[in-house]
Amino acid sequence: MFTATKKQQHYLKQLAALQFPGSIDNLSTRLPIYALEQQLPKEDTVKLDDAVIEGQDIEYSKFYDEDGCSYSSVSELVEVQLGLDDDNSIREYNEENPDLPYIPYEKLREMDKKDIPELLLSVADEADYVDAYKELTDIASYNVEVVPMSSNYETIGFAFTQQELKKYEKSIDNHIFYPCRYYAQAGEKFGREAGDFYPIMEFIHAYGEQLLVDDLKRFDVKVMELATAEEVENLYRTAPNEPYQAAYIKVMDRKTDTVYSRIYVFCAGQEEKCLNGDTYLSNKQHYVFVKKSDDTYKVPYPFDCDRTVEALNRKNSEEEALTAAQRLFFWTEYKKTIKLD
Incomplete structure (x- = not known):
């Protein structure tokens, strides 16, 4: 007679303990299987100022200067263009340029208005941020190309529980380059139970629940x-x-x-x-x-x-x-x- 190993029993019991009917981890889906999905960028680049005007999703996009060098953010682009490469160089630059210090865009967005230097007060988006430094960097927002994010996702992993999917995501963080989401996949959609998904999932859940009993x-x-x-x-x-x-x-x-x-x-x-x-x-x-x-x-x-x-x-x-x-x-x-x- 088949006997599950201790490791198999652990995961079967965990599945039954966490994904029971009515559990918050089910995300309102019956017997879900979880997918880790990574958002995909669009194929073509656009000018940064156009992307902002059009309301494109560029929060996690790559940015390119006129020489084709890529940057993970507008903050990195400005930092490199200013010739800053460590905390000491940033500190020295800020001491020499108190009216226009280097402040990362992400930090600037969270600052109180009263603490923002006057020359950066008008920054409302990524294009404004790049343009605020253009006199020093010689690069304006219309010189910067960006690859906006699309509404498409690719599946990069599966798990039987939401909890294990998060562990999996952490284990492959060096292979993740864009935003990810957790998606609770219903095995058969439109209320159908025509295939083998539900019978097999019900068996796995029942086995795990019996182990808990x-x-x-x-x-x-x-x-x-x-x-x-x-x-x-x-x-x-x-x-x-x-x-x-x-x-x-x-x-x-x-x-x-x-x-x-x-x-x-x-x-x-x-x-x-x-x-x-x-x-x-x-x-x-x-x-x-x-x-x-x-x-x-x-x-x-x-x-x-x-x-x-x-x-x-x-x-x-x-x-x-x-x-x-x-x-x-x-x-x-x-x-x-x-x-x-």
Whole structure:
């Protein structure tokens, strides 16, 4: 009989723990497979000033001077044209040119207006930035060519979970040259289930979920405290945006008869008012705080479209192998943690 290796079991359990129906990681897609997609540049160059006027996407484009030398940004282009190559040369230049210091375009965009030198106050875009230095660099925006980004993407990798796709992206960062996005691919579109994608994906998920169920032979997940959805909603109205502990779950280790972890769900929200006078409740914070004997960490709240703790209050159907509390426990075991403040 086939037995999965420990590594295979780990990833199967991780898949079931993170991509269960209703998980925030599904990105509202059923049984997705994740694609890492890199945006592609257009084939032809255009003048920088024309690209700005036309509203072309040039934030991550390459720029070319009259000699055909390429630059990753207008900041790099100006820096090189000014003959600056290190912090010392930049400092010396700025001391000699206090009225027109070298300030990277990206930094200039974030500065308060009162801190911007007068000669750079009129800079509103990349073309203005290049033109602000043209008396010193002898290069104007109409001399600069740029390759705008297209609306097309190429797929450069796949993963079964969003979390592993991010790890993969990090591992190939030296091969990524343009902006990337994560795309949750539905195996069969238009509501079709005509091929083999869903049967195979359902089998993989079911295998992983059964492995989690087997782990419950060791762990006993107990809901110790749980607010109702109505109680949380009332707090949103009476104590807006104040974090509230809405649930406490204790996980016991059956082998050692000791507490394995303590899981706390916090949420905060407020009442919003529409233009027509109607009101609705919105969630502003939702996170899970976990305490173990040797560790303390946070993870996101996993249940999508849950403004309170409705998922934890909902009764299980007969088809569901795990309760919401058990899913939350396994989520805290496999989800990448959030750095504590």
